[in-house]
Amino acid sequence: MIIKEQVALVSGGASGLGEATARHLAALGARVGIIDFEIKKAQAVADEIAGMAVQVDVSDDNSVSQAVATIEANFGAPRIAVSCAGIAPPARIVGREGKTSVDVFERTIKVNL
Secondary structure, three states: OOOOOOEEEEEOOOOHHHHHHHHHHHHOOOEEEEEEOOHHHHHHHHHHHOOEEEEOOOOOHHHHHHHHHHHHHHHOOOOEEEEOOOOOOOOOOEEOOEEOOHHHHHHHHHHHO
């Protein structure tokens, strides 16, 4: 696969695996768009790799669509997409107070998938 000069979109690119992926793709010559909820961290990474950062809630279709459109308007159509966004809120399925809130479980599934 030719990565040089391709537009790459990395969700969760502000930290962890997403940040490492964004940096690696940029080192291979891709123009990298980082979409992440943590915009300050995402912007710091984007500044270092000559990329672009857009704040997004990956669990919201409209937010993702707007972010992709913003990156496309500035860099061109993404040809590479890497999903690294994820959360892991500390919660027991069943604890002393009863079951975990369905909202916590649902949010985790929406972000991670």
